[in-house]
Amino acid sequence: MIFDSIIGPEKPVTWIFRFWPVLASSLVGSLAATWLCKKAAIKFGIVDRPDDLVKTHKEPIAYLGGLGMLIGLTVGVLTGIGCLRSEEIFGPALKWILGILAGGAIACFVGLADDIFDIKPGQKILGQVVAAVVLLLVGIMPGLRYVAGPLNLPMPHNLEMVLGIIVVVFFVVGATNSLNLLDGLDGLCAGVTAIITIAMLLLAIHLATWGYSEDGDPVRIVICLGLVGGVCGFLPFNRYPAKIFMGDAGSMLLGFMVAALMLLFAERVPRWWLASIVIFGLPILDTAVALARRLLNHRPLFVSDRGHIYDQMIDRGIPLKKTVAICYVLAAIYAVVGLVMSQRRTWFAAGVYVLVFLISAFIVWKKGYLKMEGLRGVIPGKD
Numbered sequence: 001m002i003f004d005s006i007i008g009p010e011k012p013v014t015w016i017f018r019f020w021p022v023l024a025s026s027l028v029g030s031l032a033a034t035w036l037c038k039k040a041a042i043k044f045g046i047v048d049r050p051d052d053l054v055k056t057h058k059e060p061i062a063y064l065g066g067l068g069m070l071i072g073l074t075v076g077v078l079t080g081i082g083c084l085r086s087e088e089i090f091g092p093a094l095k096w097i098l099g100i101l102a103g104g105a106i107a108c109f110v111g112l113a114d115d116i117f118d119i120k121p122g123q124k125i126l127g128q129v130v131a132a133v134v135l136l137l138v139g140i141m142p143g144l145r146y147v148a149g150p151l152n153l154p155m156p157h158n159l160e161m162v163l164g165i166i167v168v169v170f171f172v173v174g175a176t177n178s179l180n181l182l183d184g185l186d187g188l189c190a191g192v193t194a195i196i197t198i199a200m201l202l203l204a205i206h207l208a209t210w211g212y213s214e215d216g217d218p219v220r221i222v223i224c225l226g227l228v229g230g231v232c233g234f235l236p237f238n239r240y241p242a243k244i245f246m247g248d249a250g251s252m253l254l255g256f257m258v259a260a261l262m263l264l265f266a267e268r269v270p271r272w273w274l275a276s277i278v279i280f281g282l283p284i285l286d287t288a289v290a291l292a293r294r295l296l297n298h299r300p301l302f303v304s305d306r307g308h309i310y311d312q313m314i315d316r317g318i319p320l321k322k323t324v325a326i327c328y329v330l331a332a333i334y335a336v337v338g339l340v341m342s343q344r345r346t347w348f349a350a351g352v353y354v355l356v357f358l359i360s361a362f363i364v365w366k367k368g369y370l371k372m373e374g375l376r377g378v379i380p381g382k383d
Helices: 013-044 065-085 092-117 121-137 144-148 157-182 188-209 216-238 247-264 270-279 281-296 309-315 320-341 346-366
Strands: none
Touching: 013 065, 013 188, 013 216, 065 092, 065 216, 065 247, 092 121, 092 157, 092 216, 092 247, 121 157, 121 247, 144 157, 157 188, 157 247, 157 281, 188 216, 188 247, 188 270, 188 281, 188 320, 216 247, 247 270, 270 281, 270 320, 270 346, 281 309, 281 320, 281 346, 309 320, 320 346
């Protein structure tokens, strides 16, 4: 049966319970920090003002929600290090955790600089690349030789290093910008990220019960729990009607953390990496639709518009809360597909994944989500 091997013989599922302080501390830390950040943002005028074009909220909304999530995440991750200390797990695991936290902080502060000072897109990309370099410095790279092996492709060490650097930068830049594009409705980006991270947590627990990686297993679990707690501590303030926005600081933080998790799943067996990518399916779909729509309509790729999937749902008369709920369901569907197919052979799973995205693309085309009309068109002067 497909689920016969979900629980491995190396560790019981109850092993995860020793990490409950990570979730609790990140949740409480994020709740408190987000509340304080909201107060500070209002006091110092760090707010997102409506423009009736891309930003359609009715009154200025506090920024700095991303900083609140970073604080909560940091508290949770440091708590996780304390939990690992009792297991005497150091070396690569500790280095990876601190590297991911440092990279996330860099991504967050680059986004914060954009929220406050409106920096240029090139400067944001450079900041994302710097964050990616931190992952490389602590040794987080995909095991590309395990991908090349079944394909009978040569993979010399030097070539693997060069390709690995490119893949890490691509994943970090791609994921941070994908979640940035998804941050367009109250509670949308945070809720979708929570669904994605919970699915990745389940995948991480599965691997841990099989003793998949002495260093990677605890790192994936600590990062997942810290991220879930940080996001869930922010969500009560961000759900409709939002009292605070995460801003680029938050979307870049979340994108970086999810990218780091996907790269951690690329440690050896390709099917875990593929599963994590499909779990991230909704942001990938929305970004692909945005780029395809702009290319097909001969519009600039990096100019904001209201043609994202969720924007078009709103324009078609679907209420905001229902639109967000639909996106949650879509995110959950991709997550379930990734989790279920992770238990099948890689080639079979890959075929199913391709079919799922082809069906998604057909639905997008059939429903007219590639058209740019009215408010779906480019807003001049925006980036």
